[in-house]
Amino acid sequence: MKCFFEDKRYELEAFILDQKYLSNLQKKFANCTGVFCDYGVAVKDFQHPIVDFDRNNTYIQSEGIKQDFGVYDSPDELLKNNQTEYYQQLKLLMKCQ
Structure with missing residues (x-):
């Protein structure tokens, strides 16, 4: 999804994962330090995905976008x-x- 905020365009993931769910996945797959694509997550940096909006684009399925x-x-x-x-x-x- 794209939105305009403070005169800037941002891309925000429409698919949302609960932080506790994501944290538990990261614990379960602690050895994964790069690309991860499973359980509703598809990111380049599994241990540090950009999912919280702080005037930035957010994605949890960036590697799954066609x-x-x-x-x-x-x-x-x-x-x-x-x-x-x-x-x-x-x-x-x-x-x-």
Whole structure:
């Protein structure tokens, strides 16, 4: 998700992990000091991911991002855009129900 704050644009992860959950993963995989991709986490520096907003971009799944869909006023606007691959996949799933 992208937002404007104090005249600057920031990219904020829309997927949020509880800090306790992340801390426990870091303890369980204490030997991992680089890239980690599992349990909802996909980052380059597993022991020091940038997840707290302090006038910076935040990501917990940065290594799992495939495509930037652009800027939309709301999630509904994104889904109305028939050009997105995500929307096409979502339509197929909805037909299966």
